[in-house]
Amino acid sequence: MHGFTRKAGTAFAALVVAALAIAATALARADVPETAAAPSASCSNASIGFMGPITGDVAFIGKEQLGFAKYAIRKLGGGKIKLIEGDTQLDPAQASTVGARFHANQAILAVVGPAGSQEVLAVAPIFKKTEPMPFISGSATATSLTKGSIPTFRRVVPNDSVQSPTIAKYIRQILKAKKVFIVDDQTSYSRPLAAGVQANLRAGGVKVTRQSVNQKVTDFSALVSKISDDTDVVFLPWQVAANGQIFGQQMKEQGKTAIIFGSDGLDSGDFKIAGSYVSAFA
CATH class of the missing domain: 3.40.50.2300 (Response regulator)
Structure with missing residues (x-):
């Protein structure tokens, strides 16, 4: 079977993300130059990353969002896509660590999260590197995040x-x-x-x-x-x-x-x- 690239595979990734009302992620890969050597993920390991505060003082946010992500994977993934979890504890430094790990993982086609505006700002430079990573949040509301400086970022809440x-x-x-x-x-x-x-x-x-x-x-x-x-x-x-x-x-x-x-x-x-x-x- 043909492998997915982050550019071409975003549509497939968006199928899962759509269950969270974040199908807009599919548009984020449009900015990747055609000349870029897009890494591929095989059908057996294509993944969506999840970033959120799974533990810590605001774990209620991360656990709720993780639950929806797991539901989407189960209902729409068709057994062909995995969910990789990253605990940020709503801490920008920890979000950067998780973001770097996700960006380096060629199987991850897109990311759900992170939860906080400060975390989005922390991972934005990482996700804007070569082979940009589309990511979308269900709770980051700072108005500046969608002013154009983070082209691969989307959200599904009012700012x-x-x-x-x-x-x-x-x-x-x-x-x-x-x-x-x-x-x-x-x-x-x-x-x-x-x-x-x-x-x-x-x-x-x-x-x-x-x-x-x-x-x-x-x-x-x-x-x-x-x-x-x-x-x-x-x-x-x-x-x-x-x-x-x-x-x-x-x-x-x-x-x-x-x-x-x-x-x-x-x-x-x-x-x-x-x-x-x-x-x-x-």
């Missing part, structure tokens, strides 16, 4: 330019907030989303206080103490839901009554503060 005004509108019109406290977690996912929501809220006449904390911090008591008693909503565009839970618990300990509104990163069983809200985009 921050859609999320920001939608979240701000809900906070302002539905929750009737007049004063909002925003805390980003210093990642390339969180900062642009926080900035977008902040700009939209201020444009609507809402008073906004902005703070920032590293994603690895788990004691927010000092930060919580800065929330004024007349704050209506605390917006947390965070990726680690467990951190949001700790933040909410420490708010309660300090008698803070503002409503927590989390971005889609907090849409997990790890975050269950009574009376809180989370956004979800799909």
Whole structure:
């Protein structure tokens, strides 16, 4: 049987990826020069790579996405395509390591993931090398990712330019907030989303206080103490839901009554503060 090349075989790879609504991956190989010596993968070892946080604080994201990928392979792979897993733990350095390994594996025709915007930025230089690798994410939302600088990247979720005004509108019109406290977690996912929501809220006449904390911090008591008693909503565009839970618990300990509104990163069983809200985009 003829082998698949990354260029010609992307259509076959997209059959599996399509189950995740990411058939656009097939278009990514169009940029490969015809003169390039395209490596081939035989029908017996053609593979799709999966990158995501399978373990760690945000494993709920990776496990959910991995489950869909396995389902797609099982239903549409026809036994002719394999899924190769790579655990990134939502860490850019680890994502780079996995990305380099995937790019060097000639059997991998395309990649599902990674999950976070910071990871996409980390692997982009690797996947843009000779024989570019098409990859597509189900959860990376930074607007800049699809501005053209990463030609082989696609995603199936709205970007921050859609999320920001939608979240701000809900906070302002539905929750009737007049004063909002925003805390980003210093990642390339969180900062642009926080900035977008902040700009939209201020444009609507809402008073906004902005703070920032590293994603690895788990004691927010000092930060919580800065929330004024007349704050209506605390917006947390965070990726680690467990951190949001700790933040909410420490708010309660300090008698803070503002409503927590989390971005889609907090849409997990790890975050269950009574009376809180989370956004979800799909």
